[in-house]
Amino acid sequence: MDSHWRSAMNKILVVDDQRNMRTTLALILRGAGYEVTEAENAIEASTCAAENYDVVITDLRMGETIGFDVLRCIKEASANSEVIVMTAYGTIESAVEAMRIGAFDYIQKPFHEEELLGRVSKAIEKRRLSQDVAHLTSEFKDRCQLEHIVGRSPAIRDLLARTVRVALTDAIVLITGESGTGKELIAKAIHANSRRADRPFIPVNCAAITETLLESELFGHARGAFTGAAVARKGLFEEADGGTFFFDEIAETPPTFQAKLLRAIQEREIRRVGENKPVTVDVRIIAATNQDLLTAVAEKRFRQDLYYRLNVARLLLPPLRERREDIPILLSYFLDKYNRKMSASARFHENVFEALIQYDFPGNVRELEHMVEQAVALVNNGLISADDLLPAPSASGGETLSGSSRPPRLLAGVVDQAERTAIEQTLAECEGNRERAAELLGISPTTLWRKMTRMKITFENKV
Numbered sequence: 001m002d003s004h005w006r007s008a009m010n011k012i013l014v015v016d017d018q019r020n021m022r023t024t025l026a027l028i029l030r031g032a033g034y035e036v037t038e039a040e041n042a043i044e045a046s047t048c049a050a051e052n053y054d055v056v057i058t059d060l061r062m063g064e065t066i067g068f069d070v071l072r073c074i075k076e077a078s079a080n081s082e083v084i085v086m087t088a089y090g091t092i093e094s095a096v097e098a099m100r101i102g103a104f105d106y107i108q109k110p111f112h113e114e115e116l117l118g119r120v121s122k123a124i125e126k127r128r129l130s131q132d133v134a135h136l137t138s139e140f141k142d143r144c145q146l147e148h149i150v151g152r153s154p155a156i157r158d159l160l161a162r163t164v165r166v167a168l169t170d171a172i173v174l175i176t177g178e179s180g181t182g183k184e185l186i187a188k189a190i191h192a193n194s195r196r197a198d199r200p201f202i203p204v205n206c207a208a209i210t211e212t213l214l215e216s217e218l219f220g221h222a223r224g225a226f227t228g229a230a231v232a233r234k235g236l237f238e239e240a241d242g243g244t245f246f247f248d249e250i251a252e253t254p255p256t257f258q259a260k261l262l263r264a265i266q267e268r269e270i271r272r273v274g275e276n277k278p279v280t281v282d283v284r285i286i287a288a289t290n291q292d293l294l295t296a297v298a299e300k301r302f303r304q305d306l307y308y309r310l311n312v313a314r315l316l317l318p319p320l321r322e323r324r325e326d327i328p329i330l331l332s333y334f335l336d337k338y339n340r341k342m343s344a345s346a347r348f349h350e351n352v353f354e355a356l357i358q359y360d361f362p363g364n365v366r367e368l369e370h371m372v373e374q375a376v377a378l379v380n381n382g383l384i385s386a387d388d389l390l391p392a393p394s395a396s397g398g399e400t401l402s403g404s405s406r407p408p409r410l411l412a413g414v415v416d417q418a419e420r421t422a423i424e425q426t427l428a429e430c431e432g433n434r435e436r437a438a439e440l441l442g443i444s445p446t447t448l449w450r451k452m453t454r455m456k457i458t459f460e461n462k463v
């Protein structure tokens with residue numbers, strides 16, 4: 001646990017008109033190390049609420065005041081407190097209504113000490129997460145505009161520090177990591193934090209265009225250089241002058257192109273296709289790949305000299321399953337993001353964090369983001385549970401989520417098979433339109449292309 005966030009004692013307000021109940025609750029909570037304040041009625045509660053409690057535990061029926069009013073008062077006075085309502089009446093309706101108004105959880109009287117403490121610590125965890133998001137966001141914004149990169153794991157903190165350091169130099173950067181880990185995000189952050197920030201950032205997806213197009217797009221061409229080249233055109237390299245060039249999926253480039261790229265990097269000048277006169281360009285190069293470039297070099301798919309040229313500053317993005325502590329904060333971050341975007345107020349069921357922290361996220365952060373986005377759009381009572389987020393278990397019973405007894409080695413094959421089926425079915429549905437299929441699958445067209453290549457899936461594009 002991160003002691004930094006727990007250094008201050010968590011503050012809890014207990015609201016109940018029954019003295020007995022109040023004192024007992026306070027006793028239990030103090031015994032568990034919380035700082036507790038007691039309030040007898042709604043008026044007292046709302047004066048206290050401004051104190052910024054982490055959690056407020058309130059009865060739903062007190063004298064003539066109805067509990068919902070207490071709840072509203074508390075939410076108004078201290079919007080950031082998590083509220084747990086107690087109900088003695090066993091009516092699930094009032095609890096549901098309370099959650100609709102903004103309570104985090106409810107507990108039915110009579111309850112056991114452990115049940116109370118369990119719910120309180122969940123509420124505190126929830127509050128800590130929203131504070132983390134707010135804290136990280138403002139910290140990065142102030143320091144280095146890295147506000148869009150969320151994570152609290154040592155790996156991400158280290159990566160951010162290295163990103164900032166490398167941004168201050170003009171070095172070529174090679175970013176590696178699995179699909180969906182945030183390679184493009186980091187590339188943009190490097191640019192945004194460099195002296196080139198107000199010049200263009202030009203991303204080129206090397207896998208998506210053919211060699212000839214890639215060449216003329218990058219280097220430009222002379223008039224009449226090839227059929228259709230009616231006028232001379234500047235290439236992207238010239239457009240990017242003073243800025244940053246991002247070669248995404250660099251491993252997918254053909255060796256002949258790699259040679260030209262290497263020359264451009266070494267000589268800091270380019271030649272338009274069909275022209276001999278060199279043009280000097282000043283661009284910073286960032287390249288990304290999710291392949292192991294050394295293997296590509298060994299297999300002669302990637303030029304060794306270009307590899308050495310690119311491998312100056314290396315940033316490795318760890319997959320999400322290797323930094324699971326980032327999962328909760330990413331879930332909260334994307335929930336906020338899509339709630340805002342869709343003017344929704346969806347919340348996570350308490351089972352979400354526990355369940356998703358076990359999930360392997362083969363599609364990394366992109367998969368997590370899509371899960372949350374879809375759930376916010378689809379869930380109808382505003383409460384997102386783990387089942388709404390996780391993919392349905394596959395028929396073979398090899399679902400990606402399970403307890404600690406899961407044999408992780410076998411998972412890869414199961415995931416592969418599930419991926420293959422999903423890709424083939426979606427492609428069939430979209431009549432081979434890959435852009436559309438990628439969209440339905442919630443992955444980038446490049447990722448789809450790559451998966452198809454790896455799994456040797458062929459599909460005639462009829463569009």
Ligand SMILES: Nc1ncnc2c1ncn2[C@@H]1O[C@H](COP(=O)(O)OP(=O)(O)OP(=O)(O)O)[C@@H](O)[C@H]1O
Pocket residue numbers: 148149150151177178179180181182183184185186290365366369444446447
């Ligand atoms: N640490 C993070 N914080 C917030 N959002 C993130 C983070 N990492 C990734 N994302 C988001 O996840 C999505 C995928 O990220 P990105 O496109 O940068 O991945 P990638 O590594 O380039 O993937 P691919 O190899 O498939 O192209 C984006 O929407 C990005 O904003």
Ligand SMILES: [Mg+2]
Pocket residue numbers: 183184248
């Ligand atoms: Mg990418």
